[in-house]
Amino acid sequence: MKLLVFGQTGQVARELQRAAPEARYLGRDHADLTNPAACAAAIRASGAQAVINAAAYTAVDRAESDTATAQLVNGDSPGGMAQACAAQGIPFLHVSTDYVFDGTGTAPWRPEDPTAPINVYGRTKLAGEAAVRTSGARHVILRTSWVFSAHGANFVKTMLRLGAERSHLRVVADQIGGPTPAKGIAATLLTLAAALRDGATGGTHHYAGVPETSWSCFARETFAQAGMDVTVEDIPTEAYPTPARRPLNSRLDCAALATDFGITPPDWRAGLAEVIGELKGA
Structure with missing residues (x-):
């Protein structure tokens, strides 16, 4: 399959x-991702059989x-990319x-649940x-x-850097979600691209790591696997103010992806071990 990917240096693009x-x-x-017409023209000129958009403005x-x-x-x-794919009759995959979601409640969000983003990024x-x-x-x-990997800027790399400088870190404990290895996202996108090419029905799906955890527990596991002696202190979101509000509940229900495509959520702890091993070997 001739595949065109928007993105080159981001975490998912690197794993792709x-x-x-x-x-x-x-x-x-x-x-030029600020020019929808240019993105559409790139697709028309590519001769691609499927397109993945792994690029985004991620500076929340x-x-x-x-x-x-x-x-x-x-x-x-x-939107411009997808319209070009429609005109060419080829599948489009978008991350x-x-x-x-607004981050309320404690139940994992299903693909069909109402959306209500609380920041500009969302x-x-x-x-899109x-x-x-x-x-x-x-x-x-x-x-x-x-999302985390051995590439780019992400929570794991930030924790490892800060942990090398300090023995005590304060990390938010009331935001709950599923850390997701970029490697798993890439593999999932490729599987889905092949399925769409073969006539599968698409739609909106969720893919996130299990088990659910907090940022502070994610940090503790990172230090434990890296063999670093760093104390992590739990703090609430309001103790770490940022320009953009963050959702407290980032849990995602991935059942539909398993039912429709046989793709199950990854264990983020195993993915973390791979990433730390890669970073140590770099």
Whole structure:
């Protein structure tokens, strides 16, 4: 399958390159993500049999003051990509986020649950979802959460860096979700792309790590696996103010993905062990 991927240096894109090196990857130097027409033109010129959008504006706090750019990258360009795929009759796969929900309650969010994002990042990602759904393309929207890998900026790498500098860290304990290895997201996208090519029905699905945990417990497990003696103190969200509000409940119900495609949630602890091993060997 001739695959075109938007994204080159992000966590998921890097893992896609490992798993599918034969695909074509468009970084920001070859695909202007603030220009939906240019993204659509790249698809028309590619001859691709399927397209994955693994690129996004992911600077959650900066998005609060850079709304226009976040909307172009997260909202408008995915719509342009999907419309181009519809015109070419090829599948389109788009990565989205738990931030489309408001984070209330304690039940895992199902794909069909009402959305109500509480920050600009979530609103622009939701706009992208809507644009994909109305494009006419055969598509999958894959929502995920708390992505980590050995690449780029993420929580695991931040904790390891801070833990090397300090023996005591204060970490938020009342936000609950599922850390998700980028490697698993990449493998899932490739499986879904092949299924769509073969005529499977797409839609919106969730893919996130298990078991559910808090950021503070995620930090403790990171230090334990890395063999670092760091004390983690639990703090509430209000003790760590940020420009963008964060949802307290980021749990995602992944049952539909297992039922429809046989893809089960990954154990994030095993994924963490792989990432720490890779970082230690770097």
